[in-house]
Amino acid sequence: MSRASLMRSAVLVVLAALTPTCAPDSRPLPPCDASPALPNVAPGAPVVTVAAVGDVADCGGGSQMAVATAIEGIGPDAVFALGDLAYPNASIDELVDCYGPSLGRFRSITRAVPGNHEYHTPHAGAYYAYFCGSSGETFKGFYSFDIGKWHVVALNSNCGGDLDVVSDVADDFGGCGDGSPQAAWLRADLDAHPTGCTLAMWHHPRFSGSSEGSSPMVDALWRIVVEHGVDLVLNGHAHNYQRFPPLGVDGLRDDANGTRNIVVGTGGVKLASFSSSEPNRSEVRENDSHGALRLELREHGYAWAFVPVNGDPLHDEGVATCRH
């Protein structure tokens, strides 16, 4: 090989390495088939079936396909995706290639919240693009909607307390503090829906007995939802299943004025152990099976059941009435 051809090859190698900066990779996104209203649910429907789960597609393996099959068995009207939807970075490739074939098959009926892994990609941009505006204003991530007789608030709990995301991540939407725009919006939204059944969902659980621990950074949001009589809070983040009794603002059992909390981080990624240093506030907790939470949202109450993969027997189920 001549010196000139060697030089040409070297230049081509350098140019190829620099190409991404010059010509952005642009892969096809799935079509924006999610309508503003959930398509399977008639407004005011007396009973709605929902599947909820977080911590889903591990691109290096994982049980997300089995979880998707379990959700198909539930036959949900809507899917609530509780964050950390594609590991490790929730990049556009990971969302399309790993989340897409599994829970992505329910994308048109999915309402999602962002987890910390979504913010491994700058500003969770890929997450907002993948869900085509169906999961709140881009870069904000908090929103509300009605489903059947229920009102649902979806919050962004990425408040800067995670070590795996940049510390100023909450600047995008103002954080989770008591005086934050999100907290003000939440108060106003719940004030506008004083009666009926209400569900709130976000990624980081305020209280958790899992190895990831509790998330005091969402304390203000937790207090607001409890004080406003929200009936049920759904979280992910902890890679296991924890169902709590109604808890008050300080995390103590309060059957009269508390809010029930269910953590369902069993969407496919490796399950996590429980912590011996965290107090166990839960009534039921399991970390031996992936699966999804089946919710039946009724006019004056709800029924829950954890549906594990592979047809295992139900691990936990129950019913409750709404607080208002």
Added chain:
Amino acid sequence: MPALRRLGAVLAVAIAMVVGAERAARADEQAARADAWDVSLRAGYAAAWTTGVSSLGVGLGGSAGYVFPFRIRLELVAVWSAGDTDGASNGVITYRSSYSSLRGTAGASYEIPIGPVRLRPGIQTGFTFIYGYTQVGPAKLRDGEPRFIVGPALAAVLRLGRYDVGVAAEAFFLPSWVAAPSAGVYALSGMRF
């Protein structure tokens, strides 16, 4: 008197030896000082652990250093990294995210001579400016904030006359982003003066 002459001759020889030795030492010192400064160019690749859209990747830069007689070397390094661009579109919504970075660090290392090779274990600290944007539909966020970085470095440089060629390996930690350590390897080429 012959004894006095002999003494004078001995003294003259001794003085000549001392002066010669001093000149030789001064010449050595001047030669060493002449080699104390160096500049080099570098090209290589770096990656971070938790980054959906990397601000690192292929990097080009330069450095200038000074080696003190007690083998401590101080260095200034600047590296621009091409980063990465990610994108997707479906006709309704378009996603683009593009990031690059510019790093400026000051470092200190200890120079260990091993034949013609100089091994330089050390530490670097400074700032990296991660700049770029993320756009989803019409919503666009731009970034450009400096982030403090610190980390170990190790370089091995082969001396070829007044020229140096070598390899530098670096790792950096971002205190504002605990789980995003980065590491890079660069080829070096430079000269001393």
